[in-house]
Amino acid sequence: MTHFYPTIQAEARFVSQLPTPVDSTAVAGSFFLVFFMFFLIASVVHRRDQREVEQLEADREFLERIWQINSNLER
Structure with missing residues (x-):
């Protein structure tokens, strides 16, 4: 069973390098914040x-x- 250890370790490294899924509400909130700041600065x-x-x-x-x-x- 010890001969499988390097393979599991390599798979763990591969999985840790995969991009994490992004929460759509976080993305929407970030866009909202950026546009809000833009309009705030533009109004000032x-x-x-x-x-x-x-x-x-x-x-x-x-x-x-x-x-x-x-x-x-x-005159």
Whole structure:
């Protein structure tokens, strides 16, 4: 019976090298987490860009008022 030991050991090594089955819920959860993080980052970037646009519009309106006041003073 000792002569079968190396064969069993070789089979055990072969079986340990086989890929383990992947749980589909773990894969789905990972994809959900990745997409959730993507949309979270995209919404933060969009919100920041929106604030910058609003600030630029406010600056433009302020400069237009200054330009009008300056034009009125020159007359």
